[in-house]
Amino acid sequence: MSHLFTPLKLRSLTLPNRIVISPMCQYSAVEGRVQPWHHAHLGTLAISGAGMLIVEATAVEPAGRITPGCVGLYDDATEAAMADLVRMLRSVSPIPLALQIGHAGRKASSGRPWEGGRLIPASGGGWTPVAPSATPIGDDEPAPHAMSVAELDALKERFVQATLRADRLGFDAIEVHGAHGYLLHQFLSPIANKRTDQYGGSLENRMRWPLEVFEAMRSAWPAHKPMGMRISATDWRNDLPEGDRWDVPDAIVFSQKCEKIGADWIDVSSGGVSPQQKITIGPGYQVPFAEAVRQQVKIPVIAVGLITEPRQAEEILASGKADMVALARGMLWNPRWPWQAAAELDGTVEAPRQYWRSQPRAHMAIFGQTTFGQR
Template identity: 45%
Template sequence: MSLLFSPLALRHQTLSNRLVVSPMCQYSALDGFATHWHLVHLGQFAIAKAGLIIQEATSVVAEGRISYGDLGLWKDEHMAPLKDIVDFVHGQGGLIGIQLAHAGRKASTDKPWISRAQIAPDEPNGWQTVAPSPIPYYPQENPPIALDIVEIKKIIDAFRLATVRAIEIGYDVIELHAAHGYLIHQFLSPLTNQRTDEYGGSFENRIRFLLDIITAIWPAMENRSLWVRISATDWAEGGWNLEESVELVKIMKTMGVEVVDVSSGGAVRHQEITVKENYQVPFAQRIKEDTGLLTGTVGLIKNAKQAEQIIEQNQADIILIGRGFLQNPHLVLQFAHELKVDIPWVSQYARGKETL
C-alpha cells in the first residue's frame, strides 16, 4: 500500500493523494485577469489527478504583483475567468486552492524571460513598491516606501476582500504566501523589518501582520481549508530562523490554520543555501514534530520513491512539486505507475494507460 497515494482528510475536504501542485507564476495575466493559458495550465493537472492544485501567487492589490503579468483578485471583475478554471477542476473531481499574495519590495519586475530586473515607477509596466522598511532588495533598485499603519490596515483588508471573492468563486483551499521574501515574509524577518512600532522589533511584533491577516480572513473561510506557506529560515545570519518558524506555527494552529507549506529562503540576496536532495525536508519534519500541524514539504523531490519515503518516514504529510509538474503535467500518473499503484485515468486518456 502506497502512503503517497493514500487519501488525506482535512476538516472539510479530502485529498485523493499527497501530491500537490505548487503555485507557479506564469506571468501570463492581463491586468490581473486570467487567460486561456491559465485554464489549460491548471486544468491539465486536474486531468492527471493531482491531489490538490494551488494556483499561482494571486495579488490582493495591483501594486502587490510580482510583475505586470501576475494574476490578481483585487476587484470583482477578476472573478469570472477564475471561476471557469475552478469549475473545470471540480468537474474532473479535483480540488483547487489559491495562493493570496503581496510581493512588497520584490514587486514591479519584468517577466523573467525578458529580464528579472525591477521596473522603475516612471517606466511602462512599473510602479512604486512598498515594504515594512525602505530597504531595496538590490542597492541599485528604487527603494520601497515604508508602509504606515493606515496602509497596513488597508492591505490586511485587501486580503480579506480577496478571500471573500475566492470563497465565492469556489476555491477549496486558501493559502497565504508568507515565504520567499514577499511582503508577509518581509515583516517576519528582522533583516527586512526595521520598524520600531507594533509591527516591528520583537518576534511578537514581526508576526503581527500575518496574524492580523489570518484574523481578518477567518470569518469568511466557511468550510474551506486555510494554509500558509512560510520560509522556515532565511539562510542568513540574523534572519528569520527555524525556531521562530516553529513558534509561529504553534500560534497559527490555534487560529485555524490547517496546513503549513514549508519552504525556505528568498528574503535577502546574500542568503547562503546548501541545495541538495531533500534539503528542505528537515524543516518540515521539525515543524511537524514540534507542532503536530499537517505539514507540506518542497524542493528537489524528483521521483516517486523519494516522495514515498518522505511520507513513510513521517517527515511530512504532503509533497508539493513545482518544476516536476512543468516537466510532466501528468507526473501523478507517472509516480503511480512507478509505485505500481492503480489509480483511475480520465476516460479520454484511458487507452494510454492500457499500453503501459
C-alpha cells in the first residue's frame, strides 16, 4: 500500500488516507450563514474520496469575517445554517468533517476578491477591524482597533463558544486558523504585533494569547476528538532582521507549544501578514517548512502548497517530509484527484455506489468491490 493511502489515526478519528481537502473561502455566505452554493461546492468535494474535508475559515464573531460574504458560527442562525450543511454532507458521504475556526483581525471588512479585496470602510457597509495593535496593513488604510486585555478575554470566550457549537453540529475535528496574516498570526508576528504588555514584545509574549485561545478551545472540545493548528511558517520578509519578523525557528517553537497543550496536527502554510512579502513559488514550495516542523514535533504534520501530482504527494510522505498532504486549488480543478491518485498508486478510495461504473476498466480496483447486477 502506498503511503498516501495508508490510514491515519487522530485520537478516536481514523482517516482512511492522507489526502486532506484544505479549507477554501467561498465568500458566498449571507450574514455569516452558509448558502446553497456551499452545499454544492462541499457536496462535490465530500464524494472525492479524500481522507478529510475541512470546511472553510469560519469566524467566531461578525467582526471576525474576512469579507461580508464569509462564514460564521457565532449565533443560532449561523449554527442552524451550518447544521443543514452538515446533515447534507453526512447524507452523501462518510468523509471525516473538520471545521476551521478563526478570526480575520486587521484583515477583516475586506471586499471579496472579485471586488478588489480592499478594506470596506464602515461608511461603505464594513466595520472597524480589531488587531493586537493599531498597526494598519498598508499606509493607505486606517489603523485597526487595538484590543484591550478585557476585549481579548471576551474574544477568547467567543472562540470557545464556536467550539461548543461545532461539537453540537457533529464535526469530527477542528483546525484553529493561526496562519495567513489573520488574528492569531498577527499576534505571533512582530510585523503586526507592537504591544508592550504581556502579549507583545518577546516571542514568549507574542505566543501567549494564541496559545491561550488554543488551550481554551481544546478544553471545550471533547477529549476523544482531534484538534489541529494551521500556521504560517514564515512571513517571507527576509529583508527584515530576525527579531522583526516571524520565521521558521519561531514556527517550530510555537508548534512544540501547541503539541504540549493538546494539538493533534500542525498544518504548515506561510505568508499573509505583510503586503511586502516576497514569495518564491514553485511545485511544493512550502513543503520544506512542513519538513522543518515535522523534524521537531511528534504529532502529524500537513504539507501544503502547489502539491498537484499523485507521485509528488507520495514522495513527500514516503521521504518523511510530512504525514499528510492538503490540496485546495487542485481539488477545485479536479474534484476527483483522489481517484486519480488511487489509480496511479494502486490505492483504494471510498466512492459513491452511484459512480462505481465510472471507473475505466484498467482501474477497476480503486473502488474496492463494485459488483453490479441488472436485469
